[in-house]
Amino acid sequence: MSTAAAPAGTSAGTAADDAPPRRRRRSRASRREAWAAYGFLSPWAIGFVGLTVGPIVASLVLSFTDYNLLDAGDTSWVGTDNYREALTEDRLVLHSLKVTAYYATLAVALDLVVGLAVALLLNTGLRAIGAIRTIYYLPAAVSGVAVSLLWLWIFQPSSGLANAMLDLVGLPRIDWVYSTTWVIPAFVLMSLWGVGRSAFIYLAILQRIPTNLYEAAAVDGAGPFTRFRRITLPLVTPAIFLNLVLGIISNFQTFTQAFVISEGGPANASLFYTLYLYRNAFRYFRVGYASALAWILFALLLALTLVAFRSSRRWVYYEAGGAR
C-alpha cells in the first residue's frame, strides 16, 4: 500500500515507458483502497441509511397517512390533513409550541451567558484547572433520566435543596415544578447542568486568541472590561453563533425532564412540543399525525436556523475575513 500510494511526483523523472505499468499499479491499488474504504465505512453507512435516512423518509411518507400503530392494516392516504389539523384545529400544538419557545428562549440565553462566563473562568491560570474542567464537563455526560430524578429532589418544595438555599438568604419558598408559574423557570435552571458543553466550545476559541492582542490593548490603556468588549467578545462570536444554533435545535427538542418530572403538568404548563408529539405517537398511537408534528418541528427549526445564519453576517466576526 505504501508503494502504491506514493505521490506521482516522486517518480516524475523516470523513463516515459515506465508510465503505463505505473498507472496500472496505481489503478489496482486505488480500487483496492476504494473497496477497503467502502468496507470500513459500510457499518456506519448501513446504520445511517437504515436507521436514520430510512425512518426519516418513512416518517415523511407516514405524515401524509392516518397510520395508527394498533391498526396498521387500515392505513390510508390523507394528503395534508394531518398538517391542516395540527396547524389549524389542534390548540395543544400551538400551546406546546409556546411553552417550548418560552423555555428555549430562556435556556438558550442563559446557556450563552453562563457558558461564556464559565469558559472565561476555565481559561484563567487557576491551579488544578484540568480537574476543574473535567468537573464542569462531567454533568454533560450523565444520563438525562438520572439528572431529572436528581433535580426532582432538588426542587422538592418542602425538603429540597433549592428551597433550603432560598431559606438561607431569606427569600420565600417556591413550589418549582409543582407550580404553573415556576415549572419552566425550574427547567431552565436545570438546563444549566449541561452548560459544560457550550463552555468547552467557548474555551476552544478563547485559547486561540493571540495574547499579543491583549498586550497591545493594555499598552494603549484598555482596562479589563474594554479588553473583553473589544477583543474577547468579537473573537468568540463564532462560538456564540455555534452555541446559539445548537441551543435552538436541542432546546426545541426538550423532552426528558418534562417526561420524567412533570409529565407536561401542572395544567399543561410544561407540555413541551416533543412531549405532545410523543403522546400522539405512543399514547394515542396516531403515528401519522405524530409524524406530521415532527416535520412541522423540523420546518420550524430549519427556519430559525436560517434566520440565525442570515443574522450572523451582521454580528459574527471571523478573523480571516472580518464580520460576514
Add this chain to the structure above:
Amino acid sequence: MPGMTRRQLLRRGLTLAPAMSMWPALLAACGDDDDGGGDATDSQNAALQILVGFGTGNAPNQIPAQEELAAAFEEARGRAIAFRRIPDVDGQEAQRQLGVSIAAGNPADIILPTGVFGISLYLDQDVWLDLAPYLADADIDLGLFAEAATAAAKVPNYFGPDSDVIVGIPAGLFTHTIAYNKELLAAAGVDEPPHQWDAAGWDYGRLLEITKALTLDSSGRNAADAGFDPGDIVQFGLGHWDTGLMALGYGAQKYDPETRRLLLDSDENIEGTQFGADLVNVHHVLANDQLAAGVAAGAGDQPQLAAWKSGKLAIIDMCGCDLLSYGVDNDFEWDVAPWPKGPAKLVSTLNLDVGAVVAASDKRDAAFEALEFLLVEPANARKLATKGYGAMSPLRSEEGAFLTELESEFPGIDLQLFLDAFPFSVNQEGWFPAFTQVNDAGGEFLDPIALGDAPAADQLREYQRAAQNLVDRWFEENELPS
C-alpha cells in the same frame, strides 16, 4: 479518496441512499402478516407471555403466588408461562409497550391483571379478543362470577347493554375502605370511626372535623387551632386520597350513554370536586403527593406510601389492591373503617381487574386455556386473587376466601368491611368515547382546581366544553359496535 472524485462519491452515495432507505419497508413486506387467528402458526412449546404492569401485580410479595400458579399450569398443561413485568406506578409504560409490541408483531398474549380503565384505553382499537365464543365452547357460565364483575367486563357503554361480548375474565375485585393509624388518633384524642357501613354521623363533615384535629404543624397546633401554620405541617389528617372521588358522594356521574354527553360540569361534580380541592388548599388537612413528599424524607416515587409508613398520615383511602403494600410492615397499630357518607349518598369505589387476551396474539387458544386455569378453576382463582393481587375473588363460590386467605396476614384488621362494601361500591372506570384523550385533557383543567388557583365551576365548564368536542368528534369518525 484516491481514484474517486468527490462528485463521483456523492453520486454513488445518492444512488445508494434511497435504495437502502427502502429496506425497512422490504423487511416489513417480507414479514409474517398473520393476523392472529387461533394457534395456526403457534409453536407447540412456545411460552405464553403475560404482561403485568397495568395496575397491581408487581409488588414483591404478590409475585410468588403468580409464579407458583404459572408453574402449576406448566405442569398440568405442558406449556410455560413467562411474565413480562413492568413495574410502574401509573401503568403508562406498560400501556406504551403493549401498543408498540402489537405494532411490532410481538405482543404479550395475555394482560393480567388489568383494570377496566386499562381495558377502556384500547377498547375502540380492537386490541382485545372477544372471549364470549371461547367461554361458550368451554361451557363456562358467567353466572359463576359476581354480577358486578361481569357487567363491568362487558363494557356496556361501548358494546351496548344487551351484547354478549366480553373482553376479560374477572380476576379480582377491589373495594375500598379507609385505613387509620390508631396511635395518631389516640394521641389526638379522636374517637375511631365506626366499623359499620352507613353508620349514622359518619359523613364528609365528620371526616373534615377529625382530620383537622389530626393535622399538626411543627409547633403542635392542629388545623382547627388559631395560629396554625399551613406552611409548616408535619402530620396530615388525610392522605393517599383521590379528591376526584369526593364528587361521587355528591351524586356526580361522568357520562350519560343515552345522550352521548359527558357530565363534567354538573352541579354535583362541581361541588364535590371543589370540596376535594378545599381539603388541600383551604382546610389544609389532605396531603397531595407534593405535600406527602414534604413530610416523608426520602419518599422516592411513592411519597404517599412513605408518608403513611412513617406515621405522617392519620387516615388514607385503602383499596384492597393496596393491602399488600400499605397494609404490611407497619410499625404502628392500624385498622380499617368504612368510607364516610357524602351529602347525596354513601358511595365508594369498586375496582375490577380482569385477564384479557390480546387479539393480535398468535396463541389465542392457549391464552384462553391459561386464563381458564388461572381464573375459573376455584382454587387457583382464589389463590391468584387473594395472594397474587390482594383482591377478592370474583367467583361467587370463593366470596369468603378473602377473609380466610388474608386474616392470618392481617390479624386484628376488620377485613369484613371490604366485603360489606359491595352494596355501596361503584366502578368508575367504564369506557366513554375518546377515553384516553378526554382523561389526558383533564390535567389542564383539573390541576388549577387541585392547586387552588381556580374555582371548580369555571374549570369544569371549560373541561366539559373541550372534552365534549373530543366525544363529538369521536362519534363523527367512529361508530359504536352496538
